[in-house]
Amino acid sequence: MTNKLILIDGNSIAYRAFFALPLLNNDKGVYTNAIYGFTNMLLKILDTEKPTHMLVAFDAGKTTFRHKTYQEYKGGRQKTPPELSEQFPLLRELLDAFSIPHYELNQYEADDIIGTLAKQGEEKEWEVNVISGDKDLLQLVSERVTVSLTKKGLSDIDAYTPSFLLEKMEVKPDQIIDMKALMGDSSDNIPGVPGIGQKTAVKLLKQYETLDNLYDHLDEISGKKLKEKLENHKQDAYMSKELATISCNSPLEIGLENLPFQGYEAHKVSALFKELGFQSLLSRIEGDEAGEAETNEALPEFDFSILEEISDDLFTGEEAMVVEMLQDNYHTAPIEGFGIVNSGQNYFVPTEIAVNSSAFKQWAEDPAMKKYVFDAKKTTVALLNKGIDVKGIEFDFLLASYLINPSENHHDIPAICHRMGEKGVLYDEEVYGKGAKLKLPEQDQLAEHVTRKTAMIYRLKDSIEQQLKENQQYELFRELEMPLAIILGEMEHTGVRVDVKRLEEMGAELQRRLKEIEEQVFELAGEEFNLNSPKQLGPILFEKLGLPVIKKTKTGYSTSADILEQLQDQHEIIPKLLLYRQLGKLQSTYIEGLLKVVHQDNHKIHTRFNQALTQTGRLSSTDPNLQNIPIRLEEGRKIREAFTASKEDWIVFAADYSQIELxxxxxxxxxxxxxxxxxxxxxxxxxxxxxxxxxxxxxxxxxxxxxxxxxxxxxxxxxxxxxxxxxxxxxxxxxxxxxxxxxxxxxxxxxxxxxxxxxxxxxxxxxxxxxxxxxxxxxxxxxxxxxxxxxxxxxxxxxxGSAADIIKLAMINLHHKLKEEQVEARMLLQVHDELILEAPGTELDKLKSIVPMVMEGAIELNVPLKVDYAYGKTWYDAK
Structure with missing residues (x-):
């Protein structure tokens, strides 16, 4: 089998990706659009090319050996946007995850690395494919070397072979350098011969073959001005040739033997994709996403008991407890059992025995009985679902770890223990499997795993608390995050009532609007077609209606949102198409999406607040994300009409901080x-x-x-x-x-x-x-x-982060104030700088007084905090 070498021009493809895609960032605020575009192309290459060897080459810096020849080489280039610069380190991390070699060489460019390795591959009669957006690399084209150039975006690629190059540009590969010598290159600040463009350069090379031959026959050149230009700028032409020539003998410290590509480990790539927020790419990874978990060394001996009944003397008043649930969405997931550990014993309690035990319920609801848990919010919700109002939670292993290591992505019990050097517990994946392979083991194995995890909380609590104290974060943990976790648990359990009928009416109305817009578009187009098909839409816009073509893809014309936005003023059909897409997304993602997660028994949505996720401390919301309901379009804002108070004669009250970050x-x-x-x-x-x-x-x-x-x-x-x-x-x-x-x-x-x-x-x-x-x-x-x-x-x-701290503090203070005032009003949602409550209409005057007072008085700054509020029958009315 012939070896296939893929050489990628890292800088060029990253630049193309960055400018082809809108600025994207993940939940940590890291820009990712260049990495996302690059990754899409990379996955496509791996899928279609099946390389045996690979390398991604990068430029090492601004100065190269070419600057000795011409100091102004690449002068005048705009500084790389920091939003792109910041993505290069992550791009290298991505390549490491894929096990793809990457390389840069001081004083040389990526082109020189690629040229040198392409020549080596050619000499060994390998199949070589160079991928770039830079036409300079066309000089490498040969029978063995194909240069694939991206055009406007990344998906549209021309594969240059010697015959295609001749057909496309009317020159041979070895004439590319001479062509550059004559016409120059403004992007690299190569001067060339002033006044000679590509057309003239190609014409001269067709006649004289090479630059040397052209200057040997300068007297034969017809046209006085052209002749003078060539005479006066001979030095510039030869200097430009030198600058444009790729070094195919660069002093690389690597060779072809360092470039084998044998595939990647799916779990490494999937972990990075999750960190970057590339959820849509996870399905494109080959193999088992979970990967092969490393086998731990033999675990130390561990004694535990599986209880068949609970007696009053089981509890000492200082217990660690784990509520084991295998699924993320703990509002609907079953409890698989309880781990309970104290100074005397390690117990596993099957779910039915625990929740039906009066001794367990009495212990759980006694605030004097100290409990150390993993994820106080989840514990609160899970037990409330079983009719148990847990009190006395004194320590949360999850929140403590999050505050100490906010940049870590994994805060499950085994991961925290392993970071602390404790190896006495297996990772959940090793016990339960993952994804499609997720399943419950035999009860003994389940019981041992759950009690081992619980024992770790009991054992490590003091050392983690000590770390919080050393970091001067114990007060943040005790006074802010811990009480907030319980409040959030109660909010999640309460849920938000949704008027299903109103949502369905909105869906029907949106369908009518979509049909209406569709007919208007057909009228403007003069024919009927599938609005959701770029293949059908492209010819209508760019052939029939004659709109300017901005970007083409392999399958036809690009009709992406950013392209349509650039054409908004060109034809009245474009705003209608954009509106059609926006309304279509509202219909599928929000109307249909929300209807799927409404609990049929109480007509409520129970979102989950992520308290241990963002590095700034801000809360996020999932399953569904109620912080992200679009409000730019009136139709989007109107979705909030479906969120109502849970009782007749109650109101929705919304209060938000004005410009808190400023x-x-x-x-x-x-x-x-x-x-x-x-x-x-x-x-x-x-x-x-x-x-x-x-x-x-x-x-x-x-x-x-x-x-x-x-x-x-x-x-x-x-x-x-x-x-x-x-x-x-x-x-x-x-x-x-x-x-x-x-x-x-x-x-x-x-x-x-x-x-x-x-x-x-x-x-x-x-x-x-x-x-x-x-x-x-x-x-x-x-x-x-x-x-x-x-x-x-x-x-x-x-x-x-301070803005996030302030609203969290306000939530705690407001929770206490509402209890102190003995009102029925309760918090339902936190949406960034806004708090949503529901209350009987009779309590409105009290809320108008209490809520702004508590929120504005949450903390004393040297500027006043200002809160605006509104209220009504629905969340939409409270605007």
């Missing part, structure tokens, strides 16, 4: 102008526009305020000139000028951004107002890209 920024940065604006209750976006544009308030246009708002909020998230240029549709130069003027105005903010980075470098982490930590190991990295991301994170985490 107020936190004013406090942390101690910026005089921001503090003054908030203390005087000025519109902060108008104020910023006045300061930055140097105009009076009555001269501020809506666009000026919009730009000021984008910078105000962008600063909180460490926005770059590239990011701002994308959100405002302006040039990077204009965006940079805007950011510079902002920082010249708000000197406290500028000082904060500089000082927090220095503090992070010294401490290795940043903290929120309540001492929540985020560790930044890359803050002192020599790698510019890793360091840049860490610096951006250092700036925005204290702001976002």
């Amino acid at each position: 107020r936190v920024l004013a406090h942390i940065a101690n910026d005089e102008k921001l503090i003054e604006a908030f203390n005087e209750n000025k519109d902060i976006h108008t104020q910023t526009a006045m300061e930055v544009f140097h105009v009076a308030e009555d001269e501020i246009t809506p666009n000026m305020r919009r730009q000021a708002k984008a910078v105000n909020f962008g600063i909180v998230y460490g926005i770059s000139d590239y990011g701002l240029s994308q959100s405002l549709g302006i040039t990077r130069k204009e965006a940079k000028k805007f950011i510079d003027r902002y920082l010249d105005t708000y000197l406290g903010v500028r000082d904060y951004m500089e000082e927090i980075v220095q503090e992070a470098k010294q401490a290795g982490y940043v903290s929120t107002i309540m001492n929540r930590r985020r560790y930044l190991p890359d803050i002192t990295s020599r790698n510019f890209n890793k360091r840049s991301f860490a610096e951006r994170t250092a700036m925005n985490t204290p702001i976002q």
Whole structure:
């Protein structure tokens, strides 16, 4: 079998992916669009090419041996956007997960690495395929070497063989360098001969074959001006040839023997995909996603008992307890049994014996009996579902681990134990399997695994608490996260009532709207077709209606949302198509999606709040995500009409913090102008526009305020000139000028951004107002890209994290206040900076007084916290 070598130009493909896709980031705020596009292409290559050898080559730095020849080589290139730079380290991590070699060489470019290895492969008569977006590599084309070039995006590729190159560009591979010598290359700042473009260069090479032969026959050139240009710029032409020539003898420290590709381990790739948020790509991974779990060494001896009844003298008043459930969605998952461990014994209690035991219920509901658990929120919900209102939870293994290691993705009991050097427990996958292979083992094996995990909580509690105290995080754990977990558990168990009939009516109305838009589109198109088929839509738009073609794919014209948005002003059919897609997504994802998760017995949705997920401390919501119901379109906002109070004559009450992150920024940065604006209750976006544009308030246009708002909020998230240029549709130069003027105005903010980075470098982490930590190991990295991301994170985490701490504190205080006032009102949801409650209509006046007072008084800053509220029969009315 012939060896097949795939050589990928890493920088070129990453650039293409970055600019082809909108800016994406995962739940940790890490930009991922370049990695996502690159990964899509990589999976396709592995699937179609079946390589035996692979390498991804990267540029090592800005300076190369070519700069000795011409100092201005690649001069004038725009600086790489930091949103892209930060993705390169993760791209290398991705390649490591796939077991694909990658390489860079100081003073050389990726092209030179590829050229050298392609030549070696060719000499061994291997099949070589080079993948890039850079036409310079076409000089490598031969009978053995194919160069596959991406066009506008990544999915559209031309595979250049010698015959295809001749047909497409009318030159042979060895003429590519001479063509570049004559026409130059503005992207690499190669001068060439001024005034000679590709057409003239090709014409000359057709006639004279080579640059040398052309200059040997210069006298024969017809056309005085052309002849003069060639004469006057002979030196430039030969220098350009030297610059454009790929080095095929670069001093590489690797060879073909270092490049075998034997496939990848699915579990390594899937773990990284989950971390990056690439859920849609998981199904494309070959093999068992779980992978082969490493077999642990023999476990130490462990004594445990399976109880058939529970007596009162079982409990000592200080127990660890694990409620074992195999599925993530614990609202519907069955309890497989209980682990209970104290100083005397390790017990496993089958579910039916525990929940039907009055002794167990009495112990669980006694606040004086201390309980140490894994995931207090899950424990609360699981037991409430069985009619047991658990009290006395003193310690949560999950939350403690999360606060100590917020960047870790795995906080299950075995993973925490293994990080602490404890090997006396197996991973759940080793006992239960994973995915389609998930199943319950025999009771003895189940009982041993559950009690081993429970015993670890009992044994490690003190050392974890000590770590929290050393980190000055014990108060955050005890006073904030622990009480909040119980409150969230109660909120989840309560659920939110949904008017199923109203949702179904909305679905029917959306169907009518979709049909109506479909008919309008048919009328404008002059024929009927499938609106959801790009293959049918493309010819209508770009052939029949003659709209400009922006991007083509292998299967035809691209009709993606970003393409249609660029064509919005070209034809009235485009806005209708965009609306059709938006409404279609509302119908499938939200209307149909919500109807699937409504509990039929109580018409409620029980979302799950993730308390131990984000590194900033913000809560997220899953199964379903109620924090993400779209509100840009009125039809999206109207979905909230289906969320109602759970009883007749009750109301929904919503209260949200106004600009909390900017107020936190004013406090942390101690910026005089921001503090003054908030203390005087000025519109902060108008104020910023006045300061930055140097105009009076009555001269501020809506666009000026919009730009000021984008910078105000962008600063909180460490926005770059590239990011701002994308959100405002302006040039990077204009965006940079805007950011510079902002920082010249708000000197406290500028000082904060500089000082927090220095503090992070010294401490290795940043903290929120309540001492929540985020560790930044890359803050002192020599790698510019890793360091840049860490610096951006250092700036925005204290702001976002402090805002998260404040609303959590407000939730705890409000919970206590509602109990103290002996009202029936209760919290249902937290949506970022907003709290949703339900209450009898008779309690409205009390809520108007209590909720803003508690939320605004959650913490004292040097600017006031401001809360807006609204109420009505539904969540939509409470706006």
